[in-house]
Amino acid sequence: MLKVGIIGASGYTGVELARLICRHPGAELTVATSRQYAGKKLSAIYPSLLGMTDIFCQNITGSELAGQADLFFTAVPHQTAMAIVPDLLEAGKKVIDLSADFRIHDAKVYEQWYQAHSAPEYLAEAVYGLPELYRQNILAARLVANPGCYPTSVILALAPLLKAGVIKSDNLIIDSKSGAAGAGRSASVASLYCEVNEGFRAYKVGEHRHTPEIEQELGLLAGRMLTVSFTPHLLPMSRGILSTIYADLCVDIDREGIQKLYQEHYQGEHFVRLCPVDQLPATQFVRGSNFCDIGFKIDPRTGRIVVVSAIDNLVKGAAGQAVQNMNLVSGFAETDGLLNAPLFP
């Protein structure tokens, strides 16, 4: 069994990792850290895990921590991650980092959107952990930068179109909507039930930190640097992201042609599900699963294509994709521990 550690186990991403690992056929959770809940059972913080794992949260770092597992998930905020990851790598451990710290290849861009980077020397080797794009590199990686939730939904939706060159890349409009789990478990007035319930709003319009990550990856697919309009919104629900993306078609292609592009691009990909022609995804149909569902509609009146993608932000948008990456770097079948059907209703 692969020994696995979760650093930052008491957040929503951390506990989602625990949920998946406790049922993984080849991995076992051997260490879970939490500053706030050190000394408590993870199942006391999250009674959902009662009977699933007996692990206690610890507040340990450095070599004491590194010694307890072969592979680590760092489910901590950006800036915290970059202070932990180098030590783990130097101790010979593999790391799946769920923060943003190693996703942006260019340290200058990172520092523009986040803050100073304390470990830029690791940026070159970090592999952007979107298996559907970078599987071969991930297989050989010791540091995987697990993608952001919004970027996952956007990049998978646009990859086939940008690669095929059928859409213009200079005026992409990305309107994304996320469930509240994405905001994490810290106590803040803005995340209270009564503030989120029965309400809907946009936030950080044009300023969200996932923007450079989206632009980096879409740019690589398009073969040119690009700038996007990206607007995140907060949905009154717990799990799920839906991205609605507007692009101008630049070649003459019909829906069968587009559908074929998607089918060919994602042939053999277990976790990307293409909706039947003229159907569109909905977040409720991917809940709890590692699927990314994609659909599209061509609007002949405007010459635009509207692509819609749906993921569970805690699974394909975070913990599930991280386990997928763990599977790749550890020699497991890529789908191990990730085969459950979505939970509907």
Add this chain to the structure above:
Amino acid sequence: MLKVGIIGASGYTGVELARLICRHPGAELTVATSRQYAGKKLSAIYPSLLGMTDIFCQNITGSELAGQADLFFTAVPHQTAMAIVPDLLEAGKKVIDLSADFRIHDAKVYEQWYQAHSAPEYLAEAVYGLPELYRQNILAARLVANPGCYPTSVILALAPLLKAGVIKSDNLIIDSKSGAAGAGRSASVASLYCEVNEGFRAYKVGEHRHTPEIEQELGLLAGRMLTVSFTPHLLPMSRGILSTIYADLCVDIDREGIQKLYQEHYQGEHFVRLCPVDQLPATQFVRGSNFCDIGFKIDPRTGRIVVVSAIDNLVKGAAGQAVQNMNLVSGFAETDGLLNAPLFP
């Protein structure tokens, strides 16, 4: 007291009209029709109205109906409305029609998106009931075509920009999200609690019937015909519409300039609230009220402006705006019966 009738009183729009009328200082509900619930008290169908109104639903039409009120709200589906409205007008009644039947000036456009029009001779006199744009015409109207919910949120958001000519009008992207009340009260699987709850989806992408209505009004504001991308989505909540609109700025203008445009355009308008600079609206802050809240963000990286507007789809998006129109055509103060504060949380 003005005698008021609601045709189609047992739907969500009908009962919202009843909720507003029963507290209106100058109007009283004298007749309410419902085929399905004829003979039942409206408060038996909607216990929320217990103690507020004792009216019974009737299944009557023609002169029997026309004789019972001075002004009628037709809260019935399109096609049904056009069969009822002419008789009421001929009987000398005023009509606020909440269906789509008299919103589109060009019968050909109407028939392209809906079905054959049986009363096109009334299209010319029908006034599009957006008081913030057409107040003078409404004051003199006997037939007011109450705007659609989505169009209200979109047109109010864009009017100042289009009139001032600061944005391009040929590539507007409108991404709208609506609460479930917009789908009405008919029993359908798609509207069941378990189908809508904890889920989010786009629907009728590029095909929604509010598209020609939006294009007509934006075109009039821009002074040229235009085509928009319009995507509606279904939110897991009851009330509220939020529209996120993307436009290319075509003049050099900063946020203070834009804010000033909005302030001047909506000066004196009671029901349009402009968010303080850099703040954006949220549906939970207009719930139950007739307000349309508007905010915007300029994205210097893309040269685009993102405008966000929020309304309660049953109030400013339907019944509240209808009462606002009733007030205008009946000589009441425009805000009568509509002054309540939004309900938050």
Add this chain to the structure above:
Amino acid sequence: MLKVGIIGASGYTGVELARLICRHPGAELTVATSRQYAGKKLSAIYPSLLGMTDIFCQNITGSELAGQADLFFTAVPHQTAMAIVPDLLEAGKKVIDLSADFRIHDAKVYEQWYQAHSAPEYLAEAVYGLPELYRQNILAARLVANPGCYPTSVILALAPLLKAGVIKSDNLIIDSKSGAAGAGRSASVASLYCEVNEGFRAYKVGEHRHTPEIEQELGLLAGRMLTVSFTPHLLPMSRGILSTIYADLCVDIDREGIQKLYQEHYQGEHFVRLCPVDQLPATQFVRGSNFCDIGFKIDPRTGRIVVVSAIDNLVKGAAGQAVQNMNLVSGFAETDGLLNAPLFP
């Protein structure tokens, strides 16, 4: 105009008071205090109030505070209230206290469930502010102890039965369920959207501090001391309390008899609505209103009556009832500012 102050204006109860006062025909909000948000407009904290009130939050106390209004609502936690109320009373102001500090007549009982009482000398004059039971006393009061949300729903439901002596008073079972607004606006993990949404739980079983308040009032109605089982639960919704109450019938009486008891007891009461026989209330039908809806069912198999009552916990359970009390102590019509219909859907 009566000058009104809200102490603790930035909590959910405080802002609900502001919502009601800003539309009250005879009162105006002249001072609003908040330690956390001093210097900010109340409408900046709650954009729902934009255009409804321009008041700024202040952090003032003592005579500086007392001088700014004629009547004060203290919407602060217990223990905080008892430190503020005496000064206001001594300054000649009337006070509607929304905390628990003056609800329990017996200081010993209060201290058993809460903590030491610093102003027990005011307990004797404080009037328990349930107008349907104590209207005459409230009319003459300078200090009104506004009832708790759960107690309001329970006492109104049982008063006619206990007074008439048709149920046993020694084994009442009260199973109550509340929306999340009751927990207030403080940032706590337990109140986060993701913790409350799609979930349901009991809490403080047999230990909730509303228990002695319920027992005091039911005991006075029954004419003997009594002990109840009271279990509160947290509902995944914002507003509303529904109480399901089980009592053994001790006389031979049928549903018409019971219905008559309720009708006679609540004759002329505007804010108590009795459901038609065999119908039961639901929280969605009182939302945003000051109504308490009551229904019941006799179970011949067990000889029990099940009484169900529904209120909006922020209105009849807090701010609405407080305004009702303000109306009484200030000579307004009891229903002033409270006549709006519930918001459904």
Add this chain to the structure above:
Amino acid sequence: MLKVGIIGASGYTGVELARLICRHPGAELTVATSRQYAGKKLSAIYPSLLGMTDIFCQNITGSELAGQADLFFTAVPHQTAMAIVPDLLEAGKKVIDLSADFRIHDAKVYEQWYQAHSAPEYLAEAVYGLPELYRQNILAARLVANPGCYPTSVILALAPLLKAGVIKSDNLIIDSKSGAAGAGRSASVASLYCEVNEGFRAYKVGEHRHTPEIEQELGLLAGRMLTVSFTPHLLPMSRGILSTIYADLCVDIDREGIQKLYQEHYQGEHFVRLCPVDQLPATQFVRGSNFCDIGFKIDPRTGRIVVVSAIDNLVKGAAGQAVQNMNLVSGFAETDGLLNAPLFP
């Protein structure tokens, strides 16, 4: 592989069975019936199952149906089930019936609460499918009457107490709350999103058809016939049942004593989780799983014990328990296909 058929596959219980079967290590779904959706892929009706199963819905009956599987789940309404089950049994198939038709041992009691029974000759051999109580009988059964959702939550909560004789059995009060999935997927106004959302109500007070089932099983545990007060409520959420049960203690026992009773009774039971002392269950912590969580509180003031239990009504309350029964009658490990952790948040 065991060949499995689902009769009534397009309802919420049917699709939940499909979700579980498609990941079961020893069973495969070979036939799924639906009158309404015959000819459609199950994954077209429920896109959650896209990529999980390719099965088509059929409208077949009799021998044509019986020939396609070894074991059948009948996920159809009562009365429909009793018309189908005998043929399947006579064809030598095993049946897990999820309707109420074979749960009540006494046909007279059944007919009092439901309607005439057309196959009473099978009542004697039908085994009530609560494995924690009747495992040995289920192992040998060919017809398992899968328990109702409410009864499961109630019987598991009370079994240890009734068996040990520590509570009075003649005045049990059962206050249950259920998510909307329990109402099924038929289009009805009462189940619309806007009717259920942000609302809470009791229904069928003292009249719910699960009452005789609860009384039968509690009576068997208590060793005497008994009558209970049972009140179901509808929660504004999709999945989950929480039951709050009030009983008078009739022996001198403290919380450690009660906890020990539960521990001994449920020792070795995988799907019953006892909350740590003084903690109570919540529905969100069993979501998507086959667990029944149980906690309790002794109230020394009233001499009562309050027991609280939580299940997912579609899993332990329906499809999960049915798979557990399938496992028993088919020689699989009892937990096969049911080991996933609950989904939280």
